[in-house]
Amino acid sequence: MAEYAVILVHTTSHAVYAERVLKHAGLAARLVPTPRHLSSDCGSAVRIPADQRAAAAEALSAAGVEFDRIELL
Amino acid sequence: MNYLDNAATSWPKPDSMAEAMLRYLRDVGASPGRSAHRLSIQAERLRLEAREAVAELVGLRDPLRVVFTHNGTAAINLALFGLLEPGAHVVATGMEHNAVMRPLRALERRGVSISLAACRPDGTMEPAAVAECLRPHTRLVVMNHASNVCGTVLPVRQVGALAHARGIPLLVDAAQTAGCWPIDMHADNIDLLAFTGHKAMLGPTGAGGLVLREDFDISRLPALVHGGTGSRSEHEFQPEFLPDKYEAGTPNAVGLAGLAAGVRYVLERGVDKLRAHEQSLTQRLIDGLRSIRGVHVRGTHDAARQTAVVSFTMDGKSPAEIGLALDEQFEIMCRPGLHCAPRAHLTMGTSPAGTVRLSPGPFTTLADIEQAISAIASLAAAEAHG
Numbered sequence: 001m002a003e004y005a006v007i008l009v010h011t012t013s014h015a016v017y018a019e020r021v022l023k024h025a026g027l028a029a030r031l032v033p034t035p036r037h038l039s040s041d042c043g044s045a046v047r048i049p050a051d052q053r054a055a056a057a058e059a060l061s062a063a064g065v066e067f068d069r070i071e072l073l
Numbered sequence: 074m075n076y077l078d079n080a081a082t083s084w085p086k087p088d089s090m091a092e093a094m095l096r097y098l099r100d101v102g103a104s105p106g107r108s109a110h111r112l113s114i115q116a117e118r119l120r121l122e123a124r125e126a127v128a129e130l131v132g133l134r135d136p137l138r139v140v141f142t143h144n145g146t147a148a149i150n151l152a153l154f155g156l157l158e159p160g161a162h163v164v165a166t167g168m169e170h171n172a173v174m175r176p177l178r179a180l181e182r183r184g185v186s187i188s189l190a191a192c193r194p195d196g197t198m199e200p201a202a203v204a205e206c207l208r209p210h211t212r213l214v215v216m217n218h219a220s221n222v223c224g225t226v227l228p229v230r231q232v233g234a235l236a237h238a239r240g241i242p243l244l245v246d247a248a249q250t251a252g253c254w255p256i257d258m259h260a261d262n263i264d265l266l267a268f269t270g271h272k273a274m275l276g277p278t279g280a281g282g283l284v285l286r287e288d289f290d291i292s293r294l295p296a297l298v299h300g301g302t303g304s305r306s307e308h309e310f311q312p313e314f315l316p317d318k319y320e321a322g323t324p325n326a327v328g329l330a331g332l333a334a335g336v337r338y339v340l341e342r343g344v345d346k347l348r349a350h351e352q353s354l355t356q357r358l359i360d361g362l363r364s365i366r367g368v369h370v371r372g373t374h375d376a377a378r379q380t381a382v383v384s385f386t387m388d389g390k391s392p393a394e395i396g397l398a399l400d401e402q403f404e405i406m407c408r409p410g411l412h413c414a415p416r417a418h419l420t421m422g423t424s425p426a427g428t429v430r431l432s433p434g435p436f437t438t439l440a441d442i443e444q445a446i447s448a449i450a451s452l453a454a455a456e457a458h459g
Contacts, residue, residue, distance in 0.1 A: 016117045
Protein backbone atom coordinates (compact mmCIF):
# COMPACT_ATOMS: atom_id res chain seq x y z
CA MET A 1 0.00 0.00 0.00
CA ALA A 2 1.33 3.42 -0.95
CA GLU A 3 2.04 5.75 1.91
CA TYR A 4 0.90 8.90 0.17
CA ALA A 5 -1.52 10.08 -2.47
CA VAL A 6 -1.53 13.37 -4.40
CA ILE A 7 -4.49 15.48 -5.34
CA LEU A 8 -3.97 16.92 -8.82
CA VAL A 9 -5.45 20.35 -9.39
CA HIS A 10 -5.68 22.80 -12.29
CA THR A 11 -3.47 25.51 -10.90
CA THR A 12 -1.51 26.69 -7.89
CA SER A 13 -4.48 28.80 -6.78
CA HIS A 14 -6.50 25.60 -6.39
CA ALA A 15 -3.60 23.81 -4.72
CA VAL A 16 -3.21 26.45 -2.03
CA TYR A 17 -6.96 26.68 -1.52
CA ALA A 18 -7.29 22.88 -1.35
CA GLU A 19 -4.48 22.68 1.19
CA ARG A 20 -6.23 25.31 3.32
CA VAL A 21 -9.55 23.45 3.20
CA LEU A 22 -7.96 20.08 3.99
CA LYS A 23 -5.94 21.39 6.93
CA HIS A 24 -9.10 23.03 8.23
CA ALA A 25 -10.76 19.61 8.02
CA GLY A 26 -7.95 18.17 10.18
CA LEU A 27 -6.16 16.30 7.38
CA ALA A 28 -2.37 16.16 6.94
CA ALA A 29 -2.19 18.03 3.63
CA ARG A 30 1.03 19.41 2.20
CA LEU A 31 1.88 21.15 -1.06
CA VAL A 32 4.43 19.38 -3.25
CA PRO A 33 5.63 19.93 -6.82
CA THR A 34 3.39 17.99 -9.17
CA PRO A 35 5.05 14.64 -9.96
CA ARG A 36 5.99 14.67 -13.67
CA HIS A 37 4.76 11.13 -14.30
CA LEU A 38 1.26 12.11 -13.23
CA SER A 39 0.84 15.40 -15.05
CA SER A 40 2.63 17.65 -17.49
CA ASP A 41 1.17 20.69 -15.74
CA CYS A 42 3.64 22.92 -14.02
CA GLY A 43 2.96 23.89 -10.47
CA SER A 44 1.87 22.23 -7.28
CA ALA A 45 -0.21 19.34 -6.08
CA VAL A 46 -1.49 18.49 -2.61
CA ARG A 47 -0.01 15.44 -0.92
CA ILE A 48 -2.02 13.57 1.70
CA PRO A 49 -1.62 10.28 3.55
CA ALA A 50 -3.04 7.55 1.31
CA ASP A 51 -5.59 6.52 3.89
CA GLN A 52 -7.08 10.02 3.95
CA ARG A 53 -8.12 9.97 0.28
CA ALA A 54 -11.83 9.51 0.87
CA ALA A 55 -11.96 12.09 3.63
CA ALA A 56 -10.03 14.55 1.45
CA ALA A 57 -12.34 14.10 -1.53
CA GLU A 58 -15.32 14.63 0.71
CA ALA A 59 -13.88 17.76 2.33
CA LEU A 60 -13.01 19.30 -1.05
CA SER A 61 -16.42 18.52 -2.53
CA ALA A 62 -18.17 19.94 0.52
CA ALA A 63 -16.21 23.19 0.15
CA GLY A 64 -16.76 23.29 -3.60
CA VAL A 65 -13.04 23.09 -4.42
CA GLU A 66 -12.40 21.75 -7.92
CA PHE A 67 -9.74 19.11 -8.37
CA ASP A 68 -8.71 16.93 -11.25
CA ARG A 69 -8.13 13.55 -9.56
CA ILE A 70 -6.41 11.79 -6.69
CA GLU A 71 -3.52 9.39 -7.47
CA LEU A 72 -1.53 7.08 -5.24
CA LEU A 73 2.18 7.83 -5.16
CA MET B 74 -3.22 68.60 6.36
CA ASN B 75 -6.81 67.55 5.66
CA TYR B 76 -7.17 64.82 3.05
CA LEU B 77 -10.73 64.78 1.72
CA ASP B 78 -10.17 62.92 -1.52
CA ASN B 79 -10.91 59.36 -0.42
CA ALA B 80 -13.30 58.82 -3.33
CA ALA B 81 -10.28 59.04 -5.65
CA THR B 82 -7.88 57.05 -3.46
CA SER B 83 -8.20 56.49 0.25
CA TRP B 84 -5.46 57.87 2.46
CA PRO B 85 -4.05 57.35 4.99
CA LYS B 86 -4.05 53.56 4.91
CA PRO B 87 -3.94 51.20 7.88
CA ASP B 88 -0.36 50.55 9.02
CA SER B 89 -1.04 46.84 8.60
CA MET B 90 -1.49 47.39 4.86
CA ALA B 91 1.90 49.01 4.35
CA GLU B 92 3.52 46.43 6.63
CA ALA B 93 2.03 43.56 4.59
CA MET B 94 3.49 45.03 1.42
CA LEU B 95 6.87 45.51 3.04
CA ARG B 96 6.80 41.93 4.34
CA TYR B 97 6.06 40.63 0.87
CA LEU B 98 8.89 42.63 -0.67
CA ARG B 99 11.39 41.74 2.02
CA ASP B 100 10.50 38.13 2.82
CA VAL B 101 8.61 36.64 -0.14
CA GLY B 102 9.21 38.44 -3.41
CA ALA B 103 8.40 35.55 -5.75
CA SER B 104 5.63 35.21 -8.37
CA PRO B 105 2.48 33.39 -7.30
CA GLY B 106 1.29 30.59 -9.59
CA ARG B 107 4.70 30.07 -11.18
CA SER B 108 7.29 27.59 -9.99
CA ALA B 109 6.55 25.38 -7.02
CA HIS B 110 9.18 26.50 -4.58
CA ARG B 111 8.37 27.71 -1.11
CA LEU B 112 8.50 31.42 -1.88
CA SER B 113 6.20 31.05 -4.87
CA ILE B 114 3.80 29.05 -2.72
CA GLN B 115 4.00 31.68 -0.01
CA ALA B 116 3.13 34.33 -2.61
CA GLU B 117 0.19 32.17 -3.72
CA ARG B 118 -0.99 31.93 -0.12
CA LEU B 119 -0.97 35.71 0.14
CA ARG B 120 -2.95 35.94 -3.09
CA LEU B 121 -5.46 33.45 -1.71
CA GLU B 122 -5.79 35.57 1.44
CA ALA B 123 -6.64 38.52 -0.78
CA ARG B 124 -9.25 36.45 -2.64
CA GLU B 125 -10.73 35.22 0.64
CA ALA B 126 -10.96 38.71 2.11
CA VAL B 127 -12.66 40.11 -1.00
CA ALA B 128 -15.05 37.14 -1.20
CA GLU B 129 -16.04 37.64 2.43
CA LEU B 130 -16.55 41.36 1.89
CA VAL B 131 -19.08 40.80 -0.91
CA GLY B 132 -20.83 37.73 0.48
CA LEU B 133 -19.26 35.01 -1.65
CA ARG B 134 -18.25 31.58 -0.40
CA ASP B 135 -15.81 30.54 -3.13
CA PRO B 136 -12.66 32.73 -3.12
CA LEU B 137 -11.58 31.43 -6.53
CA ARG B 138 -14.51 33.36 -8.06
CA VAL B 139 -12.52 36.53 -7.28
CA VAL B 140 -10.24 37.36 -10.22
CA PHE B 141 -7.70 40.14 -10.02
CA THR B 142 -7.08 42.87 -12.55
CA HIS B 143 -5.11 46.11 -12.40
CA ASN B 144 -8.11 48.16 -11.29
CA GLY B 145 -11.87 48.47 -11.51
CA THR B 146 -11.73 49.86 -15.04
CA ALA B 147 -9.91 46.77 -16.32
CA ALA B 148 -12.51 44.55 -14.64
CA ILE B 149 -15.37 46.49 -16.22
CA ASN B 150 -13.69 46.25 -19.64
CA LEU B 151 -13.28 42.48 -19.19
CA ALA B 152 -16.99 42.08 -18.48
CA LEU B 153 -18.34 44.51 -21.09
CA PHE B 154 -16.12 43.43 -23.99
CA GLY B 155 -16.74 39.78 -23.15
CA LEU B 156 -20.51 39.90 -22.80
CA LEU B 157 -21.52 42.40 -25.48
CA GLU B 158 -21.25 41.33 -29.09
CA PRO B 159 -22.30 43.38 -32.12
CA GLY B 160 -26.10 43.53 -32.23
CA ALA B 161 -26.44 43.27 -28.45
CA HIS B 162 -28.25 45.88 -26.36
CA VAL B 163 -27.06 47.06 -22.96
CA VAL B 164 -28.69 49.24 -20.31
CA ALA B 165 -26.65 51.60 -18.12
CA THR B 166 -27.73 54.64 -16.08
CA GLY B 167 -27.43 58.38 -16.32
CA MET B 168 -24.95 58.40 -13.42
CA GLU B 169 -22.13 56.32 -14.89
CA HIS B 170 -18.41 57.01 -14.60
CA ASN B 171 -16.27 56.93 -17.74
CA ALA B 172 -14.99 53.53 -16.57
CA VAL B 173 -18.34 52.32 -17.88
CA MET B 174 -19.22 54.99 -20.47
CA ARG B 175 -15.99 54.84 -22.48
CA PRO B 176 -15.97 51.08 -23.02
CA LEU B 177 -19.69 51.32 -23.88
CA ARG B 178 -19.03 54.06 -26.45
CA ALA B 179 -16.21 51.96 -27.94
CA LEU B 180 -18.59 49.00 -28.14
CA GLU B 181 -21.25 51.20 -29.73
CA ARG B 182 -18.89 51.68 -32.68
CA ARG B 183 -18.81 47.90 -33.03
CA GLY B 184 -22.60 47.68 -33.24
CA VAL B 185 -23.71 47.45 -29.61
CA SER B 186 -26.72 49.65 -28.79
CA ILE B 187 -26.96 51.48 -25.46
CA SER B 188 -29.88 52.80 -23.41
CA LEU B 189 -29.31 55.00 -20.38
CA ALA B 190 -31.91 54.78 -17.62
CA ALA B 191 -32.95 58.26 -16.53
CA CYS B 192 -31.77 59.54 -13.15
CA ARG B 193 -32.84 62.66 -11.26
CA PRO B 194 -30.50 65.62 -10.74
CA ASP B 195 -29.86 64.42 -7.16
CA GLY B 196 -28.52 61.16 -8.60
CA THR B 197 -31.45 58.97 -7.54
CA MET B 198 -33.16 56.57 -9.92
CA GLU B 199 -36.35 54.53 -9.87
CA PRO B 200 -35.83 50.85 -10.77
CA ALA B 201 -38.66 51.32 -13.28
CA ALA B 202 -36.35 53.58 -15.28
CA VAL B 203 -34.24 50.51 -16.06
CA ALA B 204 -37.31 48.37 -16.77
CA GLU B 205 -38.43 50.87 -19.40
CA CYS B 206 -35.10 50.46 -21.22
CA LEU B 207 -35.11 46.64 -21.42
CA ARG B 208 -35.56 45.17 -24.90
CA PRO B 209 -35.78 41.62 -26.23
CA HIS B 210 -32.09 41.69 -27.18
CA THR B 211 -30.82 43.30 -23.95
CA ARG B 212 -27.81 41.23 -22.86
CA LEU B 213 -26.66 43.09 -19.78
CA VAL B 214 -27.52 45.77 -17.25
CA VAL B 215 -24.50 47.67 -15.95
CA MET B 216 -24.67 50.32 -13.25
CA ASN B 217 -22.60 51.98 -10.60
CA HIS B 218 -23.52 51.17 -7.03
CA ALA B 219 -22.92 54.72 -5.83
CA SER B 220 -22.04 57.88 -7.71
CA ASN B 221 -18.43 59.02 -7.52
CA VAL B 222 -19.70 62.59 -7.95
CA CYS B 223 -22.45 62.99 -5.33
CA GLY B 224 -22.40 59.66 -3.49
CA THR B 225 -26.03 58.76 -4.23
CA VAL B 226 -26.59 55.02 -3.94
CA LEU B 227 -28.56 53.34 -6.73
CA PRO B 228 -31.14 50.57 -6.14
CA VAL B 229 -29.04 47.65 -7.42
CA ARG B 230 -31.06 45.00 -5.61
CA GLN B 231 -34.34 46.01 -7.24
CA VAL B 232 -32.71 46.50 -10.65
CA GLY B 233 -31.04 43.08 -10.35
CA ALA B 234 -34.39 41.48 -9.55
CA LEU B 235 -36.12 42.93 -12.57
CA ALA B 236 -33.16 42.11 -14.85
CA HIS B 237 -33.09 38.53 -13.57
CA ALA B 238 -36.82 38.18 -14.24
CA ARG B 239 -35.88 38.59 -17.92
CA GLY B 240 -32.79 36.38 -17.66
CA ILE B 241 -30.42 39.35 -17.95
CA PRO B 242 -27.30 39.50 -15.77
CA LEU B 243 -26.34 42.56 -13.70
CA LEU B 244 -22.81 43.98 -13.64
CA VAL B 245 -22.19 46.44 -10.81
CA ASP B 246 -19.36 48.98 -10.69
CA ALA B 247 -18.68 48.95 -6.95
CA ALA B 248 -15.67 51.28 -7.06
CA GLN B 249 -17.35 53.65 -4.60
CA THR B 250 -19.01 51.10 -2.31
CA ALA B 251 -16.83 48.01 -1.84
CA GLY B 252 -15.47 48.45 1.68
CA CYS B 253 -17.76 51.24 2.88
CA TRP B 254 -21.27 50.00 2.07
CA PRO B 255 -22.71 46.56 2.84
CA ILE B 256 -22.65 44.26 -0.20
CA ASP B 257 -24.02 40.75 -0.50
CA MET B 258 -23.90 39.67 -4.13
CA HIS B 259 -26.61 37.05 -3.55
CA ALA B 260 -29.09 39.21 -1.66
CA ASP B 261 -28.31 42.21 -3.87
CA ASN B 262 -28.85 40.26 -7.13
CA ILE B 263 -25.39 41.09 -8.46
CA ASP B 264 -23.95 38.60 -10.96
CA LEU B 265 -20.68 40.38 -11.66
CA LEU B 266 -19.05 42.93 -9.40
CA ALA B 267 -16.12 45.11 -10.45
CA PHE B 268 -14.07 46.55 -7.60
CA THR B 269 -10.94 48.58 -7.15
CA GLY B 270 -8.69 48.02 -4.17
CA HIS B 271 -7.35 51.50 -3.53
CA LYS B 272 -10.49 53.26 -2.32
CA ALA B 273 -12.67 52.01 0.55
CA MET B 274 -11.00 48.59 0.52
CA LEU B 275 -7.93 50.45 1.84
CA GLY B 276 -5.44 48.66 -0.41
CA PRO B 277 -2.79 50.17 -2.68
CA THR B 278 -3.34 51.38 -6.25
CA GLY B 279 -2.92 48.82 -9.03
CA ALA B 280 -5.04 46.01 -7.63
CA GLY B 281 -8.71 45.57 -8.48
CA GLY B 282 -10.81 42.78 -9.86
CA LEU B 283 -14.00 41.16 -10.97
CA VAL B 284 -16.07 38.91 -8.72
CA LEU B 285 -18.18 36.31 -10.52
CA ARG B 286 -21.07 34.97 -8.47
CA GLU B 287 -21.04 31.19 -8.02
CA ASP B 288 -23.99 30.66 -10.39
CA PHE B 289 -22.56 32.82 -13.19
CA ASP B 290 -21.57 30.53 -16.07
CA ILE B 291 -18.02 31.55 -16.99
CA SER B 292 -18.29 29.94 -20.42
CA ARG B 293 -20.40 33.00 -21.31
CA LEU B 294 -17.49 35.35 -20.63
CA PRO B 295 -14.38 34.99 -22.81
CA ALA B 296 -11.00 36.20 -21.57
CA LEU B 297 -9.97 39.69 -22.64
CA VAL B 298 -6.23 39.31 -21.99
CA HIS B 299 -4.48 36.08 -23.00
CA GLY B 300 -1.08 34.84 -21.87
CA GLY B 301 0.91 32.87 -19.35
CA THR B 302 -0.82 31.66 -16.21
CA GLY B 303 1.64 29.13 -14.81
CA SER B 304 -0.91 26.38 -15.54
CA ARG B 305 -1.46 24.16 -18.60
CA SER B 306 1.80 25.44 -19.98
CA GLU B 307 1.85 22.86 -22.76
CA HIS B 308 -1.19 24.53 -24.37
CA GLU B 309 -1.12 27.67 -26.48
CA PHE B 310 -4.74 28.44 -25.65
CA GLN B 311 -5.95 30.21 -22.54
CA PRO B 312 -7.23 27.81 -19.84
CA GLU B 313 -10.99 27.81 -19.28
CA PHE B 314 -10.96 27.43 -15.48
CA LEU B 315 -11.00 30.06 -12.78
CA PRO B 316 -9.17 32.12 -11.82
CA ASP B 317 -6.51 31.57 -14.50
CA LYS B 318 -8.89 32.21 -17.41
CA TYR B 319 -8.92 35.92 -16.58
CA GLU B 320 -5.49 36.33 -14.96
CA ALA B 321 -2.90 36.14 -17.74
CA GLY B 322 0.48 37.63 -16.98
CA THR B 323 2.38 38.09 -13.73
CA PRO B 324 0.05 39.59 -11.13
CA ASN B 325 0.65 42.56 -8.85
CA ALA B 326 1.66 40.28 -5.98
CA VAL B 327 2.87 43.07 -3.70
CA GLY B 328 -0.36 44.99 -4.33
CA LEU B 329 -2.46 41.93 -3.54
CA ALA B 330 -0.56 41.44 -0.26
CA GLY B 331 -1.54 45.01 0.59
CA LEU B 332 -5.11 44.55 -0.60
CA ALA B 333 -5.54 41.49 1.63
CA ALA B 334 -4.42 43.51 4.65
CA GLY B 335 -6.58 46.50 3.72
CA VAL B 336 -9.74 44.44 3.32
CA ARG B 337 -8.94 42.47 6.47
CA TYR B 338 -8.77 45.77 8.34
CA VAL B 339 -12.21 46.71 6.98
CA LEU B 340 -13.65 43.31 7.95
CA GLU B 341 -12.19 43.49 11.45
CA ARG B 342 -13.53 46.99 12.04
CA GLY B 343 -16.81 46.08 10.37
CA VAL B 344 -18.31 47.73 7.30
CA ASP B 345 -21.32 48.82 9.36
CA LYS B 346 -19.16 50.63 11.93
CA LEU B 347 -17.03 52.33 9.29
CA ARG B 348 -20.20 53.27 7.47
CA ALA B 349 -21.78 54.77 10.61
CA HIS B 350 -18.70 56.93 11.15
CA GLU B 351 -18.69 58.14 7.57
CA GLN B 352 -22.43 58.72 7.53
CA SER B 353 -22.27 60.97 10.56
CA LEU B 354 -19.34 62.97 9.11
CA THR B 355 -21.11 63.23 5.77
CA GLN B 356 -24.33 64.55 7.27
CA ARG B 357 -22.41 67.17 9.25
CA LEU B 358 -20.52 68.19 6.10
CA ILE B 359 -23.72 68.48 4.06
CA ASP B 360 -25.50 70.48 6.77
CA GLY B 361 -22.50 72.73 7.37
CA LEU B 362 -22.03 73.53 3.70
CA ARG B 363 -25.75 74.12 3.15
CA SER B 364 -25.73 76.75 5.89
CA ILE B 365 -23.21 78.85 3.92
CA ARG B 366 -24.69 81.54 1.70
CA GLY B 367 -23.70 81.10 -1.96
CA VAL B 368 -22.79 77.41 -1.56
CA HIS B 369 -24.94 74.79 -3.27
CA VAL B 370 -24.67 71.16 -2.22
CA ARG B 371 -25.65 68.55 -4.84
CA GLY B 372 -27.14 65.13 -4.24
CA THR B 373 -29.93 64.12 -1.87
CA HIS B 374 -28.68 66.01 1.22
CA ASP B 375 -29.39 62.80 3.14
CA ALA B 376 -26.27 60.93 4.29
CA ALA B 377 -28.32 57.77 4.86
CA ARG B 378 -28.83 57.49 1.10
CA GLN B 379 -25.27 58.10 0.00
CA THR B 380 -21.62 57.31 0.51
CA ALA B 381 -19.16 59.80 2.00
CA VAL B 382 -18.95 61.91 -1.16
CA VAL B 383 -20.21 65.50 -1.13
CA SER B 384 -20.22 67.74 -4.20
CA PHE B 385 -20.87 71.47 -4.13
CA THR B 386 -20.61 74.62 -6.20
CA MET B 387 -20.12 78.20 -5.06
CA ASP B 388 -21.55 81.35 -6.64
CA GLY B 389 -18.88 83.41 -8.39
CA LYS B 390 -16.01 80.91 -8.07
CA SER B 391 -15.15 78.01 -10.35
CA PRO B 392 -14.49 74.56 -8.89
CA ALA B 393 -10.85 74.78 -10.01
CA GLU B 394 -10.38 78.09 -8.15
CA ILE B 395 -11.94 76.67 -5.00
CA GLY B 396 -9.83 73.52 -5.21
CA LEU B 397 -6.63 75.53 -5.52
CA ALA B 398 -7.60 77.88 -2.68
CA LEU B 399 -8.48 74.99 -0.37
CA ASP B 400 -5.13 73.34 -1.06
CA GLU B 401 -2.94 76.49 -0.91
CA GLN B 402 -4.62 78.37 1.93
CA PHE B 403 -6.01 75.57 4.09
CA GLU B 404 -4.12 72.38 3.14
CA ILE B 405 -7.43 70.73 2.31
CA MET B 406 -7.25 68.19 -0.50
CA CYS B 407 -10.37 67.86 -2.62
CA ARG B 408 -11.14 67.10 -6.25
CA PRO B 409 -12.66 69.79 -8.48
CA GLY B 410 -14.02 69.33 -12.00
CA LEU B 411 -15.88 66.53 -13.74
CA HIS B 412 -14.46 63.55 -11.81
CA CYS B 413 -14.19 61.39 -14.97
CA ALA B 414 -17.98 61.30 -14.99
CA PRO B 415 -19.32 63.75 -17.61
CA ARG B 416 -22.53 61.73 -17.90
CA ALA B 417 -23.27 62.10 -14.19
CA HIS B 418 -22.60 65.84 -14.33
CA LEU B 419 -24.99 66.15 -17.31
CA THR B 420 -27.67 64.40 -15.25
CA MET B 421 -26.97 66.62 -12.22
CA GLY B 422 -26.99 69.83 -14.26
CA THR B 423 -23.40 70.62 -13.24
CA SER B 424 -21.80 70.19 -16.68
CA PRO B 425 -19.46 71.47 -18.04
CA ALA B 426 -18.01 73.40 -15.08
CA GLY B 427 -18.35 70.50 -12.64
CA THR B 428 -18.29 70.65 -8.86
CA VAL B 429 -15.91 70.55 -5.93
CA ARG B 430 -15.93 67.11 -4.35
CA LEU B 431 -15.08 66.41 -0.72
CA SER B 432 -14.82 62.78 0.32
CA PRO B 433 -14.05 61.83 3.93
CA GLY B 434 -12.72 58.40 4.80
CA PRO B 435 -12.44 56.09 7.79
CA PHE B 436 -9.61 58.14 9.31
CA THR B 437 -11.29 61.53 8.85
CA THR B 438 -12.33 63.19 12.11
CA LEU B 439 -15.14 65.57 12.98
CA ALA B 440 -12.47 68.25 13.47
CA ASP B 441 -11.38 67.76 9.85
CA ILE B 442 -14.96 68.26 8.71
CA GLU B 443 -15.39 71.42 10.82
CA GLN B 444 -12.13 72.82 9.44
CA ALA B 445 -13.33 72.21 5.88
CA ILE B 446 -16.68 73.88 6.55
CA SER B 447 -14.95 76.93 8.09
CA ALA B 448 -12.51 77.17 5.20
CA ILE B 449 -15.27 77.04 2.60
CA ALA B 450 -17.32 79.56 4.58
CA SER B 451 -14.39 81.97 4.57
CA LEU B 452 -13.89 81.53 0.82
CA ALA B 453 -17.60 82.18 0.25
CA ALA B 454 -17.51 85.26 2.50
CA ALA B 455 -14.47 86.61 0.65
CA GLU B 456 -16.28 86.07 -2.65
CA ALA B 457 -19.42 87.83 -1.39
CA HIS B 458 -17.42 90.83 -0.15
CA GLY B 459 -14.75 90.78 -2.80
